Amino acid sequence: MGRHSCCYKQKLRKGLWSPEEDEKLLNHITKHGHGCWSSVPKLAGLQRCGKSCRLRWINYLKPDLKRGPFSQQEEDLIIELHSVLGNRWSQIAAQLPGRTDNEIKNLWNSCIKKKLKQKGIDPNTHKPFIDKEISNENNITILDDKKIHEKASSIEVVPKHSSSDMSTTTTYLNDKSEHMSIPITIPNNNTNPFEAISNLLFPTPNSCENPPIVSSNAFSWQPDELLQTASDLMRSDWHHQINHRHPTLQPELLGQPTYP
DNA sequence: AAACGAATCAACCGCGAAAGG
DNA sequence: CCCTTTCGCGGTTGATTCGTT
Known part of the structure; x- marks a missing residue:
């Protein structure tokens, strides 16, 4: 269980995708659809595992992806959805057309979390930090x-x-x-x-x-x-x-x- | 201009669930 | 049912880019 059987095979490329690899994958899926991901690399002529192909397609090659920075409306929606769904990135992404779960996760971890903390909001609970409430009630300097x-x-x-x-x-x-x-x-x-x-x-x-x-x-x-x-x-x-x-x-x- | 640290982003890894034999 | 394979998700890593000194 766990690791894909294809990952054990030798000579599989890892790391960043080259433009040639992107083209092969894009051509294959455009013509035939992805079908079974584990068979995609072989059919597309790629030295990658199926998992890597799936990820590349979902996060980068899919035609309906929206590139570029997130708008304020999108950020606000992510915060609102996160308060309800927690770290269920794929469910959050489903509410933002053209955005991927990976993209939203990255935005959350690198940017939104920080902004919420600066506002004194705990990004996990979406509530003000507890110590601040206690300190105000009891006049303790923090x-x-x-x-x-x-x-x-x-x-x-x-x-x-x-x-x-x-x-x-x-x-x-x-x-x-x-x-x-x-x-x-x-x-x-x-x-x-x-x-x-x-x-x-x-x-x-x-x-x-x-x-x-x-x-x-x-x-x-x-x-x-x-x-x-x-x-x-x-x-x-x-x-x-x-x-x-x-x-x-x-x-x-x-x-x-x-x-x- | 160089060095360094912070921020960003693409991709990998491991796990659990689902599907199929 | 049980076992194996595949899929999808979330956490994490590491390379690259950006900003500051």
């Missing part, structure tokens, strides 16, 4: 987006060592800009320290239903809430901030900050 990003870029998470009985691992949130480090002790049944920190910081009742907000393979994350909380951790009033923002957080797992 960092603005620019400062969060400055701060976040100086924060790293470093798994340091296991305890002698191997039951826990101590991980450190390091703030390079302020030369400060907070130890966090994590039970070893949490295999990914980053996920464990996420669960520690956000122990919501439905956390089991939500996917982890950290990436387990790349060991990196961006969610603003985590960055804001990491920033909280690094500040002098961190106990107050954390207890206020995340009342169910287990403070005994957090060590005292150190200042090397």
Whole structure:
């Protein structure tokens, strides 16, 4: 299952398509239709797998594609549809004639997400960022987006060592800009320290239903809430901030900050 | 003009669903 | 049903382009 059988064959080209390849594929599909994609490369005389041909046709060669930049109306529609459909790019694309799911996905990830964040809107929930609401209610000073990003870029998470009985691992949130480090002790049944920190910081009742907000393979994350909380951790009033923002957080797992 | 980082975009990969034997 | 093949989707990567210093 999974990978196409054709992908195992030797001598298949990968990477960008040449004009000659485009012409072959276009001619073939214009004359005969695509039919079974896995047989298209052979019939069209291409050293590509069927999957690659399908993608090239859908994203580039199909005659009814609309090229060029997205209009403001299209962007607004994408935002509206995303709030209802989430990351179902093909369904969103179906509502925008001439646009492909790949094109819309790229636009969302490179442009729209950023614009929404600048407006203080969480692109995942389409609602204002939670911390801002909390801070207004409770008169807590928070960092603005620019400062969060400055701060976040100086924060790293470093798994340091296991305890002698191997039951826990101590991980450190390091703030390079302020030369400060907070130890966090994590039970070893949490295999990914980053996920464990996420669960520690956000122990919501439905956390089991939500996917982890950290990436387990790349060991990196961006969610603003985590960055804001990491920033909280690094500040002098961190106990107050954390207890206020995340009342169910287990403070005994957090060590005292150190200042090397 | 050169170097560098950010933004953009085309294409690949892996997975689950659907189809067919 | 079960197994294999094919399709389609969403996430991700990497090359290229653009903008800034």
